[in-house]
Amino acid sequence: MDSSSHVSVLSMAPQFGGGVGDSQAIFAGPANPVEIGTASGSPLGTIAKFVTPPPSASRGDTAVRRFMLQSAARELVPGERVAKCLRVPVGSGVDVFYAPAVRSAHYGGLQTCGSIWMCPVCAAKISERRRLELQAGLAVYDGVVALATFTVQHRLSDRLSTLVEGFLTSLRKLRMGSPWARIESRFGIVGMVRAVEITHGVNGWHPHAHILFFLPPDTDTLAISLLESALRRRWLAVLTRAGLSASWTVGVDLRAADGAIGDYVSKFGSDWTAAHELTKAIIKRGRGGDSRTIAQLLADFAVSGDRQAGELWREYALLFRGKKHLVWSRGLRVRLLPDVEEKSDEELANEHDEVAVLLATLTLRQWSVVVANDARAELLTVASSGDVAQLIDFLVSLGVEVGGVLTQD
Numbered sequence: 001m002d003s004s005s006h007v008s009v010l011s012m013a014p015q016f017g018g019g020v021g022d023s024q025a026i027f028a029g030p031a032n033p034v035e036i037g038t039a040s041g042s043p044l045g046t047i048a049k050f051v052t053p054p055p056s057a058s059r060g061d062t063a064v065r066r067f068m069l070q071s072a073a074r075e076l077v078p079g080e081r082v083a084k085c086l087r088v089p090v091g092s093g094v095d096v097f098y099a100p101a102v103r104s105a106h107y108g109g110l111q112t113c114g115s116i117w118m119c120p121v122c123a124a125k126i127s128e129r130r131r132l133e134l135q136a137g138l139a140v141y142d143g144v145v146a147l148a149t150f151t152v153q154h155r156l157s158d159r160l161s162t163l164v165e166g167f168l169t170s171l172r173k174l175r176m177g178s179p180w181a182r183i184e185s186r187f188g189i190v191g192m193v194r195a196v197e198i199t200h201g202v203n204g205w206h207p208h209a210h211i212l213f214f215l216p217p218d219t220d221t222l223a224i225s226l227l228e229s230a231l232r233r234r235w236l237a238v239l240t241r242a243g244l245s246a247s248w249t250v251g252v253d254l255r256a257a258d259g260a261i262g263d264y265v266s267k268f269g270s271d272w273t274a275a276h277e278l279t280k281a282i283i284k285r286g287r288g289g290d291s292r293t294i295a296q297l298l299a300d301f302a303v304s305g306d307r308q309a310g311e312l313w314r315e316y317a318l319l320f321r322g323k324k325h326l327v328w329s330r331g332l333r334v335r336l337l338p339d340v341e342e343k344s345d346e347e348l349a350n351e352h353d354e355v356a357v358l359l360a361t362l363t364l365r366q367w368s369v370v371v372a373n374d375a376r377a378e379l380l381t382v383a384s385s386g387d388v389a390q391l392i393d394f395l396v397s398l399g400v401e402v403g404g405v406l407t408q409d
């Protein structure tokens, strides 16, 4: 039998009850601490003892949705890296890993794009890791943190590129020159973390930025409102120079808790903290109303065939490509998280902290069947049971030739 038609299964790590005694298996080199070998041990069935219940349906649905949106992105920007993300193999096989601690599965040996702006799969991962990092920074900071939201007036006729470039230029200018130096020293600003977000509504594109201000411990409500006024004056001044405008009241909104960061953070709800607000803008669904997030534009294209939404999303994606999403002001990150290495989006997208075992390695031919069936997400959902037999059944149901390699006996 042609070995390329086999799903090759690696032995489980010792704590998972031994390996697969099949000499035909092809063994790949896993990146994780998996013991590799053909050592015969307990049969595959032993694994079942260690298998935890599969994740809830909603988690699987989320993964399916993200992969579905990623396919839509591929259709809209076929020349971008997102078009190849978790689709095109880098070597001679595609690994399916199972991480028991989190009951999830992930791929190895595939290209990833690391695009926070275009890729729903990578963005979810990157933003979650950035959120945890920001949360850790907030946790160790012993001062007051305030969240500012900067907006700009916009009209339906505004070209996205003109509006966004003017907006981003204004955000840079905001923090330049002697006027800013005076604000910094007056309010003792320790540092900032900035995230840019954009939605589309009846009045067209609506870029806005969230900036977390790290302030001294003795910052009181009066200081917060004085800082808000100072920010408003400065923001209107820089916008005017860029040919843009904002209203006095809506242009800048600054809020903080009195002292305790925990109180402040909890204002945003149980799981929608300040860190969430800042890092999850890319993937969160809209808050209702007439305004759509970029994820919704993509979903409207993918699900409802809304071509106009697809065009808007393409325009956005090509403009934001290469721009930084979450930016810490100089020195703040090192000051708060001196031992945490700073990583690029690409590095975060490729990271797997959990200890994982290699469930299977698919040949390129087998993988091509999975891709042709648009079953990348479903495969992971099945693999998140940790049960090789279920994985095999699923592959067979897709029409993947698995040969007689995998047996429970």
Ligand SMILES: [Zn+2]
Pocket (backbone or CB within 6 Å): 082, 085, 086, 112, 113, 114, 115, 119, 120, 121, 122, 123
């Ligand atoms: Zn990606």
